[in-house]
Amino acid sequence: MVRAAKEFDACYVFVGALTLYGKGKELYYRILENHFTELLPKYRQLFKTFNQPSREYQWSLERRAKMLCDKAGIKYGIV
Incomplete structure (x- = not known):
């Protein structure tokens, strides 16, 4: 970039x-699930405790x- x-x-x-809140977070995860499943575990780890990374x-x-x-x-x- x-x-x-x-x-x-x-x-x-x-x-x-990136920050993820509410419906936006749900939609973002749905896109990951449908198109980028290999990234889903990384994002779940990154956002496991809050709406933004540490x-x-x-x-x-x-x-x-x-x-x-x-x-x-x-x-x-x-x-």
């Missing part, structure tokens, strides 16, 4: 963890996103 943003001349990117996962995602932005030469965030 970062590389694609760079290719389309984006000035910056935001990266954030803080550690989110921090890891942010670190990776910043590294990819640096590598692609695109700004991470607006400021």
Whole structure:
């Protein structure tokens, strides 16, 4: 995604963890069940205790996103 943003001349990117609530969570899991069954266990583990991944996962995602932005030469965030 970062590389694609760079290719389309984006000035910056935001990266954030998925949040799943209520009906949206039900629909999301239904799509996984019907089309991406191999991913279902990973998502169940990721969202087992809350409607979003753990803080550690989110921090890891942010670190990776910043590294990819640096590598692609695109700004991470607006400021």
